[in-house]
Amino acid sequence: MILIHCPYCDEKRPEIEFANAGQAHIARPLDPSGQSDAEWETYLFIRANPRGRHHERWRHVHGCGRFFNAVRDTVTDKFETTYKAGEPRR
């Protein structure tokens, strides 16, 4: 059970308080109807799935309830950093 630093609670908390919410920084297009099928597919389904440095979202669902972003190495499972939603990609 990994420990995750919640940037809102500002402490490390156990994984079972959190829900992973998939890749980070995939913004919903402002005008979905203007998207081609391929663009929409990319938004919906295409994922980086990197081996290594990964931007992902977590929700501290059984804590402060906030969604936030993280950079984690998917080979070591170690977090590089976590930061609040809306902050620029790190």
Add this chain to the structure above:
Amino acid sequence: MTRFSALSLFTKAFGGHQNWPAQWPDAAPKPAYDAIIVGGGGHGLGAAYYLAKKYGINNVAVLEKGWIGGGNTGRNTTIIRSNYLYDESAHLYDHAVKLWDGLSQELNYNIMYSKRGVMMLAHNVHDVQSLQRHINANRLNGVDNEWLTPEEAKAYCPPLNISPDARHPVLGAALQRRGGTARHDSVAWGYARAAAALGVDIIQNCAVTGIRRGADGAVEGVETTRGYIASKRVGVSAAGNTSVIMQMAGLDFPLESYPLQALVSEPIKPTFPCVVMSNTVHAYMSQSDKGELVIGAGTDQYVSYSQRGALHIVEHTLAAICEIFPIYRRMRMLRTWGGIVDVTPDRSPILGKTPVQGLYVNCGWGTGGFKATPGAGDLLAYTMAKDEPHRINAPFNLDRFRNGRLIDEAAAAAVAH
């Protein structure tokens, strides 16, 4: 290839088993092949075998970054079944089940396919409806699957707890008698040996580091840790690592890779006659021929290539097993391990062509790839040989994520009201 039989075992015994040849030669890469398979798991080795056996392409290399069968082939719970709901899935998995039958003889390698039956439990009214729908669809698709009452389920699998007071009582079960298990390592080794005998090079410790494409965009070959290897046909069958390989060709894929754990108990005398799965309780179990109870756990929730799962997943899995089979509470967990499963948005595989000419893919099998091994191998081989998908794998294309024609078995099991 030395033919395996009781007789050969007998005669070689008198020579102290000194003159058994290598089951497959440890090949070094040649400069070029007619086809390359990236990934030496059961699927990839099977594809190489069928390319050589059925489609006449023998100048084939299988490139494996580690040791063959070392990925999900050697890390799964070996369940085989084909009682899927949608026609597309039922046809795909039943194609595999038909190939499983007789595979030992075809490969001259006992892969120990054991048709002991796979039973899926219903714990609530919604489960009953869902399994009935499966059974009805399977019947009209010619796939065996039958409904058992709780008492019939218990008769088929005596350790099952069918007390109505259980937290998740058993309301019935769907049984596919042709379902069962096979010996996972033997599948990889059997395909490797048979493929090698047909001229396929099995190249281990050879990681692909790049995909070279020509001016027209088509594949020309692959860069590896053992040098450049040319081929105009490259099939990628790399399970959890598919995204990484595809990015070498500039393709982003609708995949995410998660850790999946499994575990076995200490071996005991025969006690558990079939395979039992429960989606509601999240557990599945069988007993290996060695006597170990083989138990599948769930995936962890985050993308990871660490092959390392969390303790709480194991806790939940064993709590579930002990609820369904309370006689095993004193059994002991001997070994746990983790695999990396690649999961698509609709949890069905992608098997076919890619936007890059000459590049083919077989991925996205999630937690269920082992059962498809011969079928996936055959269909990848067909697709590579003909440069077009077989009608069975045609629906499992990449386009479905754009046009919306998803094949979502899990969604069909859906939510409760």
Add this chain to the structure above:
Amino acid sequence: MSGFRLETGGRIDRGQPVTFSFDGKTYTGFAGDSLASALLANGVMLFGRSFKYHRPRGLVAAGSEEPNALISVDRGPGRFTPNLRATGVEIHDGLKAFSQNRWPSLAMDFGAINDRLGMFFPAGFYNKTFMWPRSFWDRVYEPAIRKMAGLGDAPTAEDPDVYASTYAHCDLLIIGAGPAGIDAALGAMDTNKRIVLIDEQDELGGGALADPALWPWLERSVKALANAANVTILTRTTAFGYYHDNFIGAVQRLTDQSPEITDSPREKLWRIRAGEVVLAQGAIERPLVFDGNDTPGVMLSSAAKVYANRYGVAVGKAPALMASHDSGWHDVFALAKAGISISAIIDVRDSVDSALMREADRMGIPVYLNHAVVGVRGRHGVSSIDICNSGDQRVHRVQADALLMAGGWTPSVHLWSHSKGSLKWRDDLGAYVPDVPNENVQCVGACAGDWDFGTGAVIDMLPTPKDQSRIKAFVDFQNDVTAKDIKLAVREGFRSIEHIKRYTTNGMATDQGKTSNLNGLQIASSALHKPVPEIGLTSFRPPYTPQTFGALAGHAKGALFQPTRTTNIDSWAQAHGAVFELVAQWRRARYFPKSGEDMHAAVNRECVAVRSSVGIFDASTLGKIEVVGPDAAEFLNRMYTNPWKALEPGRCRYGLLLKEDGFITDDGVSARLAPDRFHLTTTTGGAARVLNMMEDYLQTEWPDLDVWLTSTTEQYAVIALQGPNARKVLEPLVEGIDLSAEAFPHMAIREGRICGVETRLFRVSFTGELGFEINVPTAYGRAIWEQLMAQGAQYDITPYGTEAMHVLRAEKGFIIVGQDTDGTITPFDAGLDWAVGKKKPDFVGKRSMTRPDIVAPGRKQLVGLLTDDPNVVLEEGAQIVADPKQPIPMTMIGHVTSSYWSETLGRSIAMALVAGGHDMTGGTLYIPMPGKTHTAKVSGVVFYDSEGARLHV
């Protein structure tokens, strides 16, 4: 020729005899004995039969690395435990232990025929045969293989014991309480750190327990630690797994050592988060590989020392030592001091430290350097050994009744490796030792390769003049893997150590290769002509030793397995004979049978009551979300398919929620309480998912909106009162709300009081009748329900369950998300076009509905089905075809989603998803079932009161 109890010595309590049995025969030992030491003291050498060849086997070790001495313990009904190590079982009065994997008895085992035929069963033999005739695999070969395999018997009855679990936190966790671990604890004791010290044995000390010279130190140290407030000591506790971020799983054994059966937990799972971890797990001695090394009486020299010094048991009257390492010499010197006569020291090396030679000489022990054991005489025990001079190849016989092996040491790096710390190979030790840590952890003492046992030679197997293909020199004792199996694997092309492991099963037994992995590696290294580090190392994975399922499940047993959520009214339903069903985590009343009624009769009665008078239904499980803030309507407008901005306060609207992929995920009726306040409802199973989805959009995509979401599912008990008499029942109980049709129309909400309690009263209907849903604070749910029952008695008010609810809504063509939709259905497919705001530029899922396949013809669409035979109720999940005469596999064009007997209509009704179904009205479809194909006509989905006249009254 066998072990015996020494006159003095050991840590056992000779004043406390203990009586126990093994295979039905009664023995006596002392408190403090393990089952292994007690049996050994009684002269028992034969402990079990091996896995494959059923060879007789005795003790190899004294600790948890023991590969051979696996036994079963029976503590009464449901308390049978197979595969325990005799070395780890503490004896107590009445202990009943049994040997395993033998028939009819341990001494005479028919399975031993496998040993005679062993030449036909090399590694991987099963891949090469049992293929003909083909049908024999399932019926003959496999059952036979399965019966031969396995070890102990399976338990057959439910375990009555309970298990406990807990989390724990500490600053310093020390795993292993030998001298190194104890020193680490003593060193940190005076800090303010919270320290946990755990050890798998029943007392602290580890290796010191076999070294009487250290006992005074040990006693002082243990006392000091026990008195330190900041130190928690856990004995009989195995740290079995090292997980991410210094999270360690450990299991503490609590009751098995006690003769009494109590209801206290048998074992306890500790889930420990540590700031820093010190691993002091010691090292395990390696056996030597030679012909006959599995004969009972051949064991590790360190184990013989443990038996002598800790338990006061001699492993033989005249044991000999076969060494490649100095440590064995020290061990037999200790045995000699304990009064055991050593028959010989044989060492494969041609020279050793002169101090060792002098000491052997002083003790009068014959020494054979540059010699190796090449044969062991005796089947169920050692009678003599043959040794061979490696120089002149001369063999001669040495009399000995036990043979001790000293093959060097393997640091226990298991947990270190679980934590993903790296390892480095040390040629001088012939072993891997910890290198770079991956967590805040350090290894100390022998598990770091730091020991004072002396030095040794690193060898793969002992030299022998015999034909190596003809001898049985075991590497993995339990799995019967011999050196030649490993060589065969290499010959057959298995070159990776992982392949060799899997092909031979070396290291895959219940001891997890603690004594076999390194020998296997050395042999593979020789066979492949490659240094060990180039072959690699199989990965270590939890658990360190096998752990009980029950312990890992912890408290999660029976009712504690998973919560069953119940409503405030559930106790009333229970008291009134309801039959329940489980929906998501909830328990819901399915129907309320009167005496003699089956489900069918009860549901018919309940339905008729609702249509003709009034019924009452517990709808509390519906999810509820309060959406509050100036942008509440804007937010809902973006989430749901329908328009929300124009909804007047006091009015309700049916909401349809899609996922971004365009498929229906949830629905529910929601009410606007105020311009900035909505009361949403969701499906029972969808409550948490919908809230999470809404939070996701709100926090991530639209953080600028001033709106907040609060789950109110459990704030309100919800009672649905449905039927033509609903208003009459309600009216006398309600204050402050005008219930008249004009003042309170269908799809409206009013706030007021019922029986004096605040209520949010919805006028809504999931039945098609005049209906109300009464929301009251949950604690009053049952009380209000009872008031309504009393008030409704004059109308014969009828409680109904989920089954009648399903029928009633189906008669009206209302869908149930998850039953009539399945995650692949769009609003258009479901015939809910009217619920999609055509003018809205965007909402969640809108864009996906224009994807090519979604607009293509032939999608499955929701229709009604009326069977030609009105008495036939189709099976839910039945498949539909256009042409019943086609061969299998048939082309299926749809399936039945909902199907019921409608007592109201006097016939069956069904809903179905059918390809192109919206254009098929009036057409005939076929439903092939076993034995009969049913026919049905396609209809609309509304079967009853299609004008809605009954609603608006």
Add this chain to the structure above:
Amino acid sequence: MSEALIRQEPVSETPFVSEGIRISLAPPMQRHALRARNAEDLERLLKVKIPTKVGTSQGGILCLGPDEWYLRSAMGKAIPTGEGLPLAVTDVSDRSICLIVEGQRASEILMAGCPLDLDQFAVGRATRTIYETVEIIVMRDAEDRFHVEVWRSFAAWLWMAMTTAARH
């Protein structure tokens, strides 16, 4: 009339008492979920000081998240709804019950299923967390007393889980 109606609670109103531990149902109280971007908006509405450090409590108000508070108050105290303001006040009085866990073994019993290090959880701290699979809010009321808020339908399970742990 509501005085005449019986409130039905999901757990026993008789405390569980064992060595070093007492677990009891707190009397009914009002609970409100408070949400706002700015704590000042709530302070203006409620006329009380609002704690702003996540995980702390003050005057019966728990700061559960950066924009989320949990107000516990005596029955009958009027709480304004803040209609029209950029904030949200939602009555959740009956959503939860509160178990009072007190005694020397209080943190030990809670940590049987809660993965937080409650020995290091200062008096006055409060947070949402989890007990095995069930969400709870835990507040340290005193050195040896915790308040545990749990949704009603999970309360019976939590009661059983904690009393079982206490018996062990």
